[in-house]
Amino acid sequence: MRIAQFFSVAASCALVGLGGCTTVPALSPINGTEAREDGSIPINEVVKRVKCEIYDATRDIPKEYAWFQTWGANVDLDLIANESSSITPSVAVLDPFPPFRSASLGTFSRGFSLGLGGGVATTASRTESVSFSMNFTEVHEQLNPASKVNRREAFDNCNLPKGRDLNSDLGLRQWIKSVLGPLEGGNRALLSPQPKQSTRPAAPPAFTCRQRSGAPSADCEAPLKSITHSIEFTVVKSANISPSWTLVHFKGHNGNNSLASTGRTDTHRLKITLGPTNETRSNASTQQSLREIAPAISNAVGQTLGAR
Template structure:
Protein backbone atom coordinates (compact mmCIF):
# COMPACT_ATOMS: atom_id res chain seq x y z
CA UNK A 1 0.00 0.00 0.00
CA UNK A 2 2.88 2.38 0.81
CA UNK A 3 4.51 1.68 -2.57
CA UNK A 4 1.22 2.37 -4.36
CA UNK A 5 0.76 5.67 -2.55
CA UNK A 6 4.35 6.78 -3.26
CA UNK A 7 4.07 5.85 -6.94
CA UNK A 8 0.55 7.14 -7.55
CA UNK A 9 0.37 8.88 -10.89
CA UNK A 10 3.47 7.02 -12.14
CA UNK A 11 3.69 7.02 -15.91
CA UNK A 12 1.08 9.76 -16.30
CA UNK A 13 3.30 12.81 -15.73
CA UNK A 14 6.97 13.67 -16.26
CA UNK A 15 8.94 11.83 -13.55
CA UNK A 16 11.08 13.56 -10.97
CA UNK A 17 14.61 12.41 -10.22
CA UNK A 18 14.05 13.00 -6.51
CA UNK A 19 11.91 10.82 -4.29
CA UNK A 20 8.56 11.99 -2.81
CA UNK A 21 10.13 12.45 0.62
CA UNK A 22 12.86 14.79 -0.67
CA UNK A 23 12.18 18.46 0.02
CA UNK A 24 12.79 21.52 -2.15
CA UNK A 25 14.74 24.41 -0.65
CA UNK A 26 12.75 26.53 -0.06
CA UNK A 27 9.60 24.35 -0.16
CA UNK A 28 7.55 24.74 -3.29
CA UNK A 29 10.17 24.37 -5.99
CA UNK A 30 12.82 26.47 -7.66
CA UNK A 31 13.18 30.15 -6.82
CA UNK A 32 15.97 32.62 -7.68
CA UNK A 33 17.55 31.89 -4.29
CA UNK A 34 16.69 28.19 -3.93
CA UNK A 35 17.00 24.80 -5.56
CA UNK A 36 14.64 21.94 -6.23
CA UNK A 37 15.20 18.56 -4.61
CA UNK A 38 16.32 17.18 -7.98
CA UNK A 39 18.97 19.91 -8.32
CA UNK A 40 20.17 19.21 -4.80
CA UNK A 41 20.57 15.49 -5.51
CA UNK A 42 22.38 16.05 -8.80
CA UNK A 43 24.75 18.56 -7.18
CA UNK A 44 25.51 16.20 -4.29
CA UNK A 45 26.17 13.30 -6.68
CA UNK A 46 28.49 15.36 -8.89
CA UNK A 47 30.33 16.69 -5.84
CA UNK A 48 30.75 13.19 -4.43
CA UNK A 49 32.18 11.86 -7.71
CA UNK A 50 34.47 14.87 -8.16
CA UNK A 51 35.89 14.68 -4.65
CA UNK A 52 36.35 10.89 -4.81
CA UNK A 53 38.08 11.28 -8.18
CA UNK A 54 40.44 13.91 -6.79
CA UNK A 55 41.37 11.65 -3.90
CA UNK A 56 41.86 8.72 -6.29
CA UNK A 57 44.15 10.62 -8.68
CA UNK A 58 46.19 11.96 -5.75
CA UNK A 59 46.59 8.46 -4.29
CA UNK A 60 47.59 6.99 -7.66
CA UNK A 61 50.24 9.65 -8.21
CA UNK A 62 51.77 9.08 -4.80
CA UNK A 63 52.97 5.71 -6.12
CA UNK A 64 56.36 6.02 -7.89
CA UNK A 65 56.61 3.91 -11.02
CA UNK A 66 59.13 2.94 -13.67
CA UNK A 67 58.01 2.89 -17.28
CA UNK A 68 59.61 2.19 -20.66
CA UNK A 69 58.69 2.08 -24.34
CA UNK A 70 58.92 -1.70 -24.61
CA UNK A 71 56.34 -4.20 -23.43
CA UNK A 72 58.62 -6.34 -21.26
CA UNK A 73 61.25 -3.90 -19.96
CA UNK A 74 60.66 -0.88 -17.72
CA UNK A 75 63.39 1.74 -17.97
CA UNK A 76 62.04 5.32 -17.71
CA UNK A 77 61.17 6.74 -14.32
CA UNK A 78 58.22 9.05 -13.69
CA UNK A 79 56.95 10.52 -10.41
CA UNK A 80 53.42 9.09 -10.47
CA UNK A 81 51.21 6.56 -12.17
CA UNK A 82 49.14 9.10 -14.16
CA UNK A 83 50.75 11.79 -16.39
CA UNK A 84 49.55 15.31 -15.69
CA UNK A 85 48.67 15.75 -19.36
CA UNK A 86 45.96 13.09 -19.06
CA UNK A 87 42.33 13.76 -18.27
CA UNK A 88 39.22 12.16 -16.78
CA UNK A 89 36.05 12.04 -18.84
CA UNK A 90 32.97 11.46 -16.66
CA UNK A 91 29.45 10.54 -17.75
CA UNK A 92 26.69 10.56 -15.17
CA UNK A 93 23.23 9.33 -16.16
CA UNK A 94 20.24 9.51 -13.82
CA UNK A 95 17.23 7.74 -15.31
CA UNK A 96 13.78 7.25 -13.81
CA UNK A 97 11.10 5.01 -15.36
CA UNK A 98 7.58 5.20 -13.98
CA UNK A 99 4.85 2.80 -15.05
CA UNK A 100 1.15 2.38 -14.33
CA UNK A 101 -1.24 -0.31 -15.45
CA UNK A 102 -5.00 -0.85 -15.11
CA UNK A 103 -6.38 -4.33 -15.80
CA UNK A 104 -10.12 -4.46 -15.00
CA UNK A 105 -12.00 -7.70 -15.57
CA UNK A 106 -15.67 -8.65 -15.17
CA UNK A 107 -17.28 -12.03 -15.73
CA UNK A 108 -21.04 -12.68 -16.05
CA UNK A 109 -21.97 -15.96 -14.37
CA UNK A 110 -24.99 -18.19 -14.92
CA UNK A 111 -25.57 -21.17 -12.67
CA UNK A 112 -26.89 -24.30 -14.41
CA UNK A 113 -28.45 -27.43 -12.93
CA UNK A 114 -26.06 -30.12 -11.83
CA UNK A 115 -25.68 -32.97 -14.26
CA UNK A 116 -26.02 -36.55 -13.01
CA UNK A 117 -24.18 -39.33 -14.78
CA UNK A 118 -25.08 -42.97 -13.98
CA UNK A 119 -22.59 -45.76 -14.39
CA UNK A 120 -24.09 -49.25 -14.19
CA UNK A 121 -26.98 -49.97 -11.81
CA UNK A 122 -27.71 -48.29 -8.49
CA UNK A 123 -27.43 -44.91 -6.85
CA UNK A 124 -23.90 -45.65 -5.70
CA UNK A 125 -22.74 -45.49 -9.31
CA UNK A 126 -24.15 -41.98 -9.95
CA UNK A 127 -21.74 -39.02 -10.30
CA UNK A 128 -23.01 -35.42 -9.97
CA UNK A 129 -21.18 -32.67 -11.87
CA UNK A 130 -21.81 -28.93 -11.21
CA UNK A 131 -22.40 -26.79 -14.27
CA UNK A 132 -22.15 -23.07 -14.93
CA UNK A 133 -21.64 -20.55 -17.72
CA UNK A 134 -19.29 -17.55 -17.53
CA UNK A 135 -18.67 -14.72 -20.00
CA UNK A 136 -15.67 -12.54 -19.23
CA UNK A 137 -14.83 -8.98 -20.27
CA UNK A 138 -11.44 -7.39 -19.69
CA UNK A 139 -9.14 -4.60 -20.79
CA UNK A 140 -5.68 -3.19 -20.19
CA UNK A 141 -4.52 0.40 -19.97
CA UNK A 142 -0.84 1.09 -19.30
CA UNK A 143 1.47 4.08 -19.34
CA UNK A 144 5.23 4.50 -19.12
CA UNK A 145 7.17 7.73 -18.61
CA UNK A 146 10.96 8.04 -18.68
CA UNK A 147 13.25 10.87 -17.69
CA UNK A 148 17.02 10.90 -18.07
CA UNK A 149 19.34 13.63 -16.77
CA UNK A 150 22.92 13.46 -18.03
CA UNK A 151 26.13 15.23 -17.09
CA UNK A 152 29.44 14.85 -18.96
CA UNK A 153 32.16 16.83 -17.15
CA UNK A 154 35.84 16.67 -18.02
CA UNK A 155 38.65 17.16 -15.52
CA UNK A 156 42.35 17.33 -16.33
CA UNK A 157 44.67 15.36 -14.08
CA UNK A 158 46.69 18.52 -13.52
CA UNK A 159 43.63 20.27 -12.07
CA UNK A 160 42.65 17.25 -10.00
CA UNK A 161 46.11 17.25 -8.38
CA UNK A 162 45.93 20.87 -7.27
CA UNK A 163 45.75 21.45 -3.47
CA UNK A 164 42.37 22.19 -1.97
CA UNK A 165 41.43 25.85 -1.75
CA UNK A 166 40.24 27.14 1.66
CA UNK A 167 36.61 27.16 0.50
CA UNK A 168 36.82 23.94 -1.55
CA UNK A 169 33.69 21.80 -1.42
CA UNK A 170 35.93 18.74 -0.94
CA UNK A 171 37.43 20.33 2.17
CA UNK A 172 34.08 21.00 3.82
CA UNK A 173 33.31 24.32 2.16
CA UNK A 174 29.71 25.51 1.75
CA UNK A 175 27.82 23.96 -1.18
CA UNK A 176 26.32 27.20 -2.48
CA UNK A 177 28.49 30.13 -1.50
CA UNK A 178 26.26 32.78 -3.02
CA UNK A 179 23.29 31.55 -0.95
CA UNK A 180 25.14 30.36 2.12
CA UNK A 181 22.70 32.04 4.50
CA UNK A 182 19.90 29.79 3.20
CA UNK A 183 21.80 26.55 3.70
CA UNK A 184 23.06 26.81 7.25
CA UNK A 185 21.88 23.72 9.09
CA UNK A 186 20.16 22.38 5.98
CA UNK A 187 20.65 18.74 4.92
CA UNK A 188 20.30 18.47 1.12
CA UNK A 189 18.20 15.74 -0.52
CA UNK A 190 20.25 12.54 -0.49
CA UNK A 191 18.06 9.75 -1.84
CA UNK A 192 20.44 8.68 -4.64
CA UNK A 193 22.48 5.49 -4.06
CA UNK A 194 25.58 7.42 -5.19
CA UNK A 195 25.17 9.53 -2.04
CA UNK A 196 23.92 6.81 0.29
CA UNK A 197 26.76 4.44 -0.62
CA UNK A 198 29.60 5.09 1.82
CA UNK A 199 32.41 4.22 -0.59
CA UNK A 200 32.27 4.14 -4.40
CA UNK A 201 35.78 2.58 -4.39
CA UNK A 202 37.03 4.89 -7.13
CA UNK A 203 40.41 5.24 -5.42
CA UNK A 204 40.80 1.50 -5.01
CA UNK A 205 39.95 0.96 -8.69
CA UNK A 206 42.22 3.69 -10.08
CA UNK A 207 45.31 2.75 -8.07
CA UNK A 208 44.92 -0.89 -9.07
CA UNK A 209 44.10 -0.18 -12.72
CA UNK A 210 47.11 2.12 -13.17
CA UNK A 211 49.35 -0.45 -11.48
CA UNK A 212 48.26 -3.01 -14.06
CA UNK A 213 48.73 -0.51 -16.91
CA UNK A 214 52.28 0.31 -15.73
CA UNK A 215 53.24 -3.28 -14.98
CA UNK A 216 52.43 -4.39 -18.52
CA UNK A 217 52.28 -1.34 -20.81
CA UNK A 218 50.87 -1.46 -24.31
CA UNK A 219 52.73 -0.79 -27.53
CA UNK A 220 53.36 2.85 -28.51
CA UNK A 221 50.34 4.60 -30.02
CA UNK A 222 50.73 6.05 -33.56
CA UNK A 223 50.10 9.77 -33.70
CA UNK A 224 47.26 9.49 -36.24
CA UNK A 225 45.13 7.83 -33.55
CA UNK A 226 45.71 10.57 -31.00
CA UNK A 227 43.39 13.34 -32.20
CA UNK A 228 44.43 16.82 -33.29
CA UNK A 229 48.03 17.90 -33.69
CA UNK A 230 47.47 20.74 -31.21
CA UNK A 231 46.44 18.29 -28.55
CA UNK A 232 49.44 16.10 -29.33
CA UNK A 233 51.85 18.99 -29.11
CA UNK A 234 50.48 20.15 -25.78
CA UNK A 235 50.49 16.61 -24.44
CA UNK A 236 54.07 15.95 -25.49
CA UNK A 237 55.19 19.30 -24.10
CA UNK A 238 53.58 18.75 -20.72
CA UNK A 239 54.82 15.21 -20.12
CA UNK A 240 58.30 13.87 -20.78
CA UNK A 241 56.87 10.37 -20.99
CA UNK A 242 54.96 11.49 -24.07
CA UNK A 243 57.97 12.50 -26.17
CA UNK A 244 57.71 11.28 -29.74
CA UNK A 245 59.99 8.86 -31.53
CA UNK A 246 60.32 8.68 -35.28
CA UNK A 247 59.14 5.48 -36.90
CA UNK A 248 61.37 3.63 -39.29
CA UNK A 249 58.83 3.39 -42.11
CA UNK A 250 56.93 6.51 -43.18
CA UNK A 251 58.30 8.78 -40.44
CA UNK A 252 55.14 8.59 -38.33
CA UNK A 253 55.69 9.88 -34.79
CA UNK A 254 54.97 7.46 -31.97
CA UNK A 255 54.53 8.35 -28.32
CA UNK A 256 56.21 6.42 -25.55
CA UNK A 257 53.46 7.15 -23.02
CA UNK A 258 51.75 3.88 -23.75
CA UNK A 259 49.71 3.13 -20.67
CA UNK A 260 46.23 1.79 -21.24
CA UNK A 261 43.14 3.94 -21.14
CA UNK A 262 41.17 2.74 -18.11
CA UNK A 263 37.43 2.92 -17.53
CA UNK A 264 35.08 2.27 -14.64
CA UNK A 265 31.30 1.89 -14.72
CA UNK A 266 29.13 1.83 -11.61
CA UNK A 267 25.40 1.23 -11.95
CA UNK A 268 22.65 1.19 -9.33
CA UNK A 269 19.14 -0.05 -10.18
CA UNK A 270 16.41 0.39 -7.57
CA UNK A 271 12.90 -0.88 -8.24
CA UNK A 272 9.76 -0.27 -6.20
CA UNK A 273 6.31 -1.44 -7.23
CA UNK A 274 2.89 -2.12 -5.79
CA UNK A 275 -0.53 -3.32 -6.84
CA UNK A 276 -4.17 -3.35 -5.69
CA UNK A 277 -6.70 -6.01 -6.69
CA UNK A 278 -10.21 -5.82 -5.20
CA UNK A 279 -12.08 -9.05 -6.03
CA UNK A 280 -15.80 -9.81 -6.05
CA UNK A 281 -17.40 -13.19 -6.54
CA UNK A 282 -21.19 -13.11 -6.57
CA UNK A 283 -23.87 -15.36 -8.00
CA UNK A 284 -24.41 -13.42 -11.22
CA UNK A 285 -20.99 -11.87 -11.77
CA UNK A 286 -17.40 -11.78 -10.55
CA UNK A 287 -14.73 -9.11 -10.93
CA UNK A 288 -10.91 -9.14 -11.07
CA UNK A 289 -10.64 -12.85 -10.43
CA UNK A 290 -7.82 -13.37 -12.93
CA UNK A 291 -4.08 -13.47 -12.38
CA UNK A 292 -3.40 -9.84 -13.43
CA UNK A 293 -3.62 -7.11 -10.75
CA UNK A 294 -6.43 -4.58 -11.08
CA UNK A 295 -4.02 -1.65 -10.68
CA UNK A 296 -0.23 -1.78 -10.60
CA UNK A 297 2.39 0.94 -10.51
CA UNK A 298 6.17 1.03 -10.29
CA UNK A 299 9.22 3.25 -10.29
CA UNK A 300 12.69 2.22 -11.45
CA UNK A 301 15.76 4.37 -10.83
CA UNK A 302 18.88 3.64 -12.86
CA UNK A 303 21.88 5.70 -11.79
CA UNK A 304 24.93 5.03 -13.95
CA UNK A 305 28.47 6.42 -13.74
CA UNK A 306 31.23 6.00 -16.34
CA UNK A 307 34.77 7.28 -15.74
CA UNK A 308 37.45 7.07 -18.44
CA UNK A 309 41.00 8.19 -17.66
CA UNK A 310 43.66 8.44 -20.31
CA UNK A 311 45.55 10.59 -22.77
CA UNK A 312 43.11 13.14 -24.31
CA UNK A 313 43.27 11.37 -27.64
CA UNK A 314 40.99 9.73 -30.15
CA UNK A 315 41.47 6.32 -28.55
CA UNK A 316 40.37 7.54 -25.10
CA UNK A 317 37.39 9.34 -26.62
CA UNK A 318 36.32 6.25 -28.54
CA UNK A 319 36.63 4.09 -25.44
CA UNK A 320 34.41 6.45 -23.46
CA UNK A 321 31.92 6.76 -26.32
CA UNK A 322 31.67 2.98 -26.60
CA UNK A 323 30.79 2.76 -22.91
CA UNK A 324 28.14 5.45 -23.31
CA UNK A 325 26.57 3.70 -26.31
CA UNK A 326 26.48 0.39 -24.48
CA UNK A 327 24.82 2.01 -21.49
CA UNK A 328 22.21 3.72 -23.70
CA UNK A 329 21.34 0.46 -25.47
CA UNK A 330 21.02 -1.34 -22.14
CA UNK A 331 18.75 1.37 -20.73
CA UNK A 332 16.55 1.34 -23.85
CA UNK A 333 16.17 -2.44 -23.73
CA UNK A 334 15.28 -2.28 -20.05
CA UNK A 335 12.66 0.43 -20.65
CA UNK A 336 11.10 -1.55 -23.51
CA UNK A 337 10.97 -4.63 -21.34
CA UNK A 338 9.22 -2.72 -18.56
CA UNK A 339 6.59 -1.29 -20.91
CA UNK A 340 5.93 -4.68 -22.50
CA UNK A 341 5.53 -6.21 -19.08
CA UNK A 342 2.48 -4.05 -18.45
Protein backbone atom coordinates in the same frame (compact mmCIF):
# COMPACT_ATOMS: atom_id res chain seq x y z
CA MET B 1 -27.81 -5.61 -18.72
CA ARG B 2 -27.30 -3.88 -15.40
CA ILE B 3 -24.22 -5.95 -14.73
CA ALA B 4 -22.76 -5.03 -18.10
CA GLN B 5 -23.46 -1.36 -17.42
CA PHE B 6 -21.83 -1.63 -14.01
CA PHE B 7 -18.74 -3.24 -15.54
CA SER B 8 -18.56 -0.54 -18.20
CA VAL B 9 -18.76 2.26 -15.64
CA ALA B 10 -16.23 0.60 -13.33
CA ALA B 11 -13.78 0.01 -16.16
CA SER B 12 -14.11 3.60 -17.36
CA CYS B 13 -13.43 4.94 -13.87
CA ALA B 14 -10.42 2.66 -13.51
CA LEU B 15 -8.97 3.77 -16.84
CA VAL B 16 -9.42 7.44 -15.95
CA GLY B 17 -7.66 6.80 -12.66
CA LEU B 18 -4.87 4.96 -14.44
CA GLY B 19 -4.28 7.93 -16.71
CA GLY B 20 -3.51 10.02 -13.65
CA CYS B 21 -1.14 7.44 -12.19
CA THR B 22 1.62 7.68 -14.78
CA THR B 23 3.23 11.07 -15.31
CA VAL B 24 6.63 12.13 -16.54
CA PRO B 25 9.13 11.32 -13.75
CA ALA B 26 10.45 14.34 -11.89
CA LEU B 27 13.81 15.83 -12.79
CA SER B 28 16.76 14.97 -10.58
CA PRO B 29 17.55 17.86 -8.25
CA ILE B 30 20.65 19.94 -8.90
CA ASN B 31 21.48 20.51 -5.26
CA GLY B 32 21.03 18.38 -2.18
CA THR B 33 22.90 15.87 -0.10
CA GLU B 34 20.83 12.70 -0.17
CA ALA B 35 18.86 10.73 -2.73
CA ARG B 36 15.16 11.58 -2.61
CA GLU B 37 12.42 9.05 -1.98
CA ASP B 38 11.58 8.96 -5.70
CA GLY B 39 15.10 7.71 -6.44
CA SER B 40 16.51 10.89 -7.97
CA ILE B 41 20.14 11.76 -7.24
CA PRO B 42 21.39 15.33 -6.66
CA ILE B 43 23.67 15.99 -9.63
CA ASN B 44 25.77 18.47 -7.66
CA GLU B 45 26.49 15.77 -5.09
CA VAL B 46 27.73 13.39 -7.78
CA VAL B 47 30.12 16.04 -9.13
CA LYS B 48 31.48 16.65 -5.62
CA ARG B 49 32.02 12.97 -4.98
CA VAL B 50 33.75 12.32 -8.30
CA LYS B 51 36.15 15.25 -7.85
CA CYS B 52 36.93 14.35 -4.25
CA GLU B 53 37.63 10.70 -5.08
CA ILE B 54 39.80 11.63 -8.07
CA TYR B 55 41.79 14.01 -5.87
CA ASP B 56 42.21 11.36 -3.20
CA ALA B 57 43.28 8.82 -5.83
CA THR B 58 45.84 11.07 -7.57
CA ARG B 59 47.31 13.20 -4.79
CA ASP B 60 50.04 10.70 -3.93
CA ILE B 61 50.85 9.42 -7.43
CA PRO B 62 54.66 9.04 -7.59
CA LYS B 63 56.49 11.74 -9.54
CA GLU B 64 57.95 9.08 -11.81
CA TYR B 65 54.54 8.87 -13.47
CA ALA B 66 55.05 12.28 -15.02
CA TRP B 67 52.79 11.47 -17.95
CA PHE B 68 49.91 10.79 -15.56
CA GLN B 69 50.11 14.29 -14.11
CA THR B 70 48.98 15.72 -17.46
CA TRP B 71 45.87 13.59 -17.60
CA GLY B 72 42.29 14.53 -16.87
CA ALA B 73 38.89 12.93 -16.45
CA ASN B 74 35.80 12.92 -18.60
CA VAL B 75 32.65 11.96 -16.72
CA ASP B 76 29.36 10.83 -18.27
CA LEU B 77 26.37 10.60 -15.95
CA ASP B 78 23.04 9.07 -17.02
CA LEU B 79 20.01 9.15 -14.73
CA ILE B 80 17.14 7.10 -16.17
CA ALA B 81 13.69 6.85 -14.59
CA ASN B 82 10.90 4.63 -15.94
CA GLU B 83 7.42 4.65 -14.44
CA SER B 84 4.70 2.22 -15.49
CA SER B 85 1.10 1.50 -14.54
CA SER B 86 -1.31 -1.15 -15.77
CA ILE B 87 -4.84 -2.31 -15.13
CA THR B 88 -6.26 -5.62 -16.32
CA PRO B 89 -9.83 -5.97 -15.02
CA SER B 90 -11.82 -9.13 -15.60
CA VAL B 91 -15.32 -10.12 -14.56
CA ALA B 92 -17.63 -13.05 -15.10
CA VAL B 93 -21.41 -12.76 -15.48
CA LEU B 94 -23.12 -15.80 -13.94
CA ASP B 95 -26.61 -17.08 -14.75
CA PRO B 96 -27.31 -20.20 -12.70
CA PHE B 97 -29.94 -22.60 -14.00
CA PRO B 98 -32.08 -24.89 -11.88
CA PRO B 99 -30.18 -28.10 -11.15
CA PHE B 100 -30.88 -31.10 -13.30
CA ARG B 101 -32.10 -34.11 -11.38
CA SER B 102 -32.20 -37.63 -12.74
CA ALA B 103 -33.18 -40.73 -10.87
CA SER B 104 -30.54 -42.75 -12.65
CA LEU B 105 -27.77 -40.21 -13.08
CA GLY B 106 -28.20 -38.03 -10.03
CA THR B 107 -28.22 -34.25 -9.67
CA PHE B 108 -26.16 -31.91 -11.83
CA SER B 109 -25.73 -28.16 -11.39
CA ARG B 110 -26.16 -26.02 -14.47
CA GLY B 111 -25.28 -22.46 -15.31
CA PHE B 112 -23.98 -19.99 -17.83
CA SER B 113 -21.03 -17.63 -17.41
CA LEU B 114 -19.64 -14.87 -19.59
CA GLY B 115 -16.15 -13.62 -18.98
CA LEU B 116 -15.18 -10.05 -19.79
CA GLY B 117 -11.72 -8.55 -19.56
CA GLY B 118 -9.49 -5.81 -20.80
CA GLY B 119 -6.25 -4.10 -20.09
CA VAL B 120 -4.38 -0.83 -20.42
CA ALA B 121 -0.73 -0.14 -19.66
CA THR B 122 1.08 3.19 -19.66
CA THR B 123 4.78 3.95 -19.44
CA ALA B 124 6.63 7.21 -18.94
CA SER B 125 10.38 7.63 -18.91
CA ARG B 126 12.92 10.38 -18.49
CA THR B 127 16.63 10.25 -19.26
CA GLU B 128 19.03 12.88 -17.99
CA SER B 129 22.55 12.89 -19.38
CA VAL B 130 25.26 15.11 -17.98
CA SER B 131 28.87 15.18 -19.17
CA PHE B 132 31.67 17.18 -17.64
CA SER B 133 35.43 17.10 -17.79
CA MET B 134 38.27 18.16 -15.54
CA ASN B 135 42.03 17.98 -15.48
CA PHE B 136 44.03 16.87 -12.50
CA THR B 137 45.67 20.29 -12.14
CA GLU B 138 42.26 21.90 -11.71
CA VAL B 139 41.14 19.29 -9.20
CA HIS B 140 44.29 19.68 -7.10
CA GLU B 141 44.00 23.47 -7.12
CA GLN B 142 40.44 23.24 -5.82
CA LEU B 143 40.91 20.52 -3.22
CA ASN B 144 44.53 20.68 -2.06
CA PRO B 145 44.55 22.41 1.36
CA ALA B 146 47.95 23.91 0.53
CA SER B 147 46.63 25.58 -2.62
CA LYS B 148 46.05 29.33 -2.37
CA VAL B 149 42.88 29.05 -4.45
CA ASN B 150 41.46 25.91 -2.85
CA ARG B 151 37.68 25.64 -2.54
CA ARG B 152 37.44 22.70 -0.17
CA GLU B 153 34.60 24.31 1.78
CA ALA B 154 32.44 24.25 -1.34
CA PHE B 155 33.09 20.49 -1.43
CA ASP B 156 32.29 20.05 2.29
CA ASN B 157 36.01 19.39 2.79
CA CYS B 158 35.35 16.09 1.01
CA ASN B 159 33.59 14.75 4.11
CA LEU B 160 30.73 13.45 2.03
CA PRO B 161 27.93 11.29 3.46
CA LYS B 162 28.06 7.57 2.86
CA GLY B 163 24.72 6.67 1.37
CA ARG B 164 23.68 4.25 -1.34
CA ASP B 165 24.02 4.12 -5.10
CA LEU B 166 26.00 7.11 -6.41
CA ASN B 167 26.08 8.55 -2.90
CA SER B 168 28.38 5.74 -1.80
CA ASP B 169 32.11 5.14 -2.18
CA LEU B 170 32.78 4.86 -5.91
CA GLY B 171 36.09 3.04 -5.40
CA LEU B 172 38.11 5.26 -7.76
CA ARG B 173 41.25 5.08 -5.62
CA GLN B 174 41.31 1.27 -5.74
CA TRP B 175 40.58 1.35 -9.46
CA ILE B 176 43.45 3.70 -10.35
CA LYS B 177 45.83 1.80 -8.09
CA SER B 178 44.97 -1.51 -9.76
CA VAL B 179 45.39 -0.03 -13.24
CA LEU B 180 48.83 1.38 -12.42
CA GLY B 181 49.85 -1.89 -10.76
CA PRO B 182 51.69 -3.28 -13.82
CA LEU B 183 53.92 -0.19 -13.79
CA GLU B 184 55.19 -0.70 -10.26
CA GLY B 185 58.47 -2.23 -9.20
CA GLY B 186 59.87 -4.98 -11.35
CA ASN B 187 56.75 -5.11 -13.49
CA ARG B 188 57.34 -1.61 -14.83
CA ALA B 189 58.80 -3.02 -18.02
CA LEU B 190 55.39 -4.46 -18.90
CA LEU B 191 54.12 -0.98 -19.67
CA SER B 192 56.94 1.52 -20.02
CA PRO B 193 56.80 4.89 -21.76
CA GLN B 194 58.24 4.79 -25.26
CA PRO B 195 59.61 7.62 -27.42
CA LYS B 196 57.20 8.82 -30.08
CA GLN B 197 57.82 7.53 -33.56
CA SER B 198 59.05 10.28 -35.86
CA THR B 199 61.31 10.90 -38.82
CA ARG B 200 63.88 12.70 -36.69
CA PRO B 201 67.23 11.09 -35.88
CA ALA B 202 67.13 8.55 -33.09
CA ALA B 203 67.72 9.88 -29.59
CA PRO B 204 70.98 9.11 -27.79
CA PRO B 205 71.06 5.93 -25.71
CA ALA B 206 70.77 8.01 -22.55
CA PHE B 207 67.36 9.30 -23.66
CA THR B 208 64.68 8.84 -21.01
CA CYS B 209 60.98 9.52 -21.02
CA ARG B 210 61.10 10.99 -17.52
CA GLN B 211 62.98 14.18 -16.83
CA ARG B 212 64.83 14.43 -13.56
CA SER B 213 62.59 17.24 -12.38
CA GLY B 214 59.59 14.96 -12.73
CA ALA B 215 57.95 17.14 -15.37
CA PRO B 216 56.47 15.26 -18.30
CA SER B 217 58.47 15.14 -21.49
CA ALA B 218 56.70 16.24 -24.69
CA ASP B 219 58.72 13.66 -26.61
CA CYS B 220 57.18 10.69 -24.82
CA GLU B 221 53.90 8.86 -25.03
CA ALA B 222 52.15 7.49 -21.97
CA PRO B 223 52.19 3.69 -21.66
CA LEU B 224 48.40 3.82 -21.37
CA LYS B 225 46.17 5.59 -23.86
CA SER B 226 43.18 5.85 -21.52
CA ILE B 227 41.38 3.95 -18.78
CA THR B 228 37.64 3.70 -18.21
CA HIS B 229 35.57 2.89 -15.15
CA SER B 230 31.81 2.23 -15.39
CA ILE B 231 29.32 1.96 -12.54
CA GLU B 232 25.62 1.15 -12.81
CA PHE B 233 22.91 0.96 -10.16
CA THR B 234 19.38 -0.28 -10.84
CA VAL B 235 16.54 0.06 -8.33
CA VAL B 236 13.14 -1.50 -9.09
CA LYS B 237 10.02 -0.64 -7.08
CA SER B 238 6.60 -2.16 -7.70
CA ALA B 239 3.16 -2.56 -6.12
CA ASN B 240 -0.05 -4.31 -7.16
CA ILE B 241 -3.56 -5.08 -5.95
CA SER B 242 -5.57 -8.25 -6.64
CA PRO B 243 -9.09 -8.17 -5.15
CA SER B 244 -11.53 -11.00 -5.79
CA TRP B 245 -15.19 -11.51 -4.91
CA THR B 246 -18.14 -13.71 -5.87
CA LEU B 247 -21.85 -12.81 -5.88
CA VAL B 248 -24.91 -14.67 -7.09
CA HIS B 249 -24.81 -13.31 -10.63
CA PHE B 250 -21.39 -11.72 -10.63
CA LYS B 251 -17.84 -12.86 -10.06
CA GLY B 252 -15.13 -10.29 -9.61
CA HIS B 253 -11.56 -10.11 -10.82
CA ASN B 254 -9.57 -13.32 -11.23
CA GLY B 255 -7.22 -13.44 -8.30
CA ASN B 256 -4.48 -15.13 -10.33
CA ASN B 257 -3.59 -11.82 -12.00
CA SER B 258 -3.19 -8.32 -10.61
CA LEU B 259 -6.09 -5.96 -11.13
CA ALA B 260 -3.80 -2.93 -11.07
CA SER B 261 -0.06 -2.48 -10.74
CA THR B 262 2.43 0.32 -10.74
CA GLY B 263 6.20 0.39 -10.73
CA ARG B 264 9.30 2.50 -11.15
CA THR B 265 12.78 1.56 -12.29
CA ASP B 266 15.70 3.91 -11.64
CA THR B 267 18.96 3.31 -13.46
CA HIS B 268 22.04 5.35 -12.60
CA ARG B 269 25.07 5.02 -14.85
CA LEU B 270 28.42 6.67 -14.26
CA LYS B 271 31.28 6.36 -16.73
CA ILE B 272 34.67 7.88 -15.93
CA THR B 273 37.41 7.96 -18.55
CA LEU B 274 40.92 9.07 -17.64
CA GLY B 275 43.32 10.12 -20.35
CA PRO B 276 45.43 12.96 -21.73
CA THR B 277 43.55 16.24 -21.58
CA ASN B 278 42.39 17.79 -24.84
CA GLU B 279 44.74 20.69 -24.36
CA THR B 280 47.76 18.46 -23.89
CA ARG B 281 46.77 16.22 -26.77
CA SER B 282 46.03 19.19 -29.02
CA ASN B 283 49.32 20.90 -28.27
CA ALA B 284 51.31 17.73 -28.81
CA SER B 285 49.60 16.91 -32.11
CA THR B 286 49.95 20.51 -33.32
CA GLN B 287 53.67 20.57 -32.56
CA GLN B 288 54.14 17.22 -34.26
CA SER B 289 52.21 18.39 -37.34
CA LEU B 290 54.27 21.57 -37.56
CA ARG B 291 57.49 19.58 -37.37
CA GLU B 292 56.29 17.30 -40.18
CA ILE B 293 55.08 20.02 -42.56
CA ALA B 294 57.87 22.52 -41.90
CA PRO B 295 60.29 20.92 -44.43
CA ALA B 296 57.56 20.89 -47.10
CA ILE B 297 56.78 24.56 -46.53
CA SER B 298 60.49 25.44 -46.67
CA ASN B 299 60.94 23.57 -49.98
CA ALA B 300 57.86 25.21 -51.50
CA VAL B 301 59.08 28.69 -50.56
CA GLY B 302 62.56 27.93 -51.92
CA GLN B 303 61.18 26.75 -55.25
CA THR B 304 59.01 29.86 -55.58
CA LEU B 305 61.91 32.21 -54.91
CA GLY B 306 64.14 30.26 -57.32
CA ALA B 307 61.56 30.56 -60.11
CA ARG B 308 61.59 34.33 -59.74
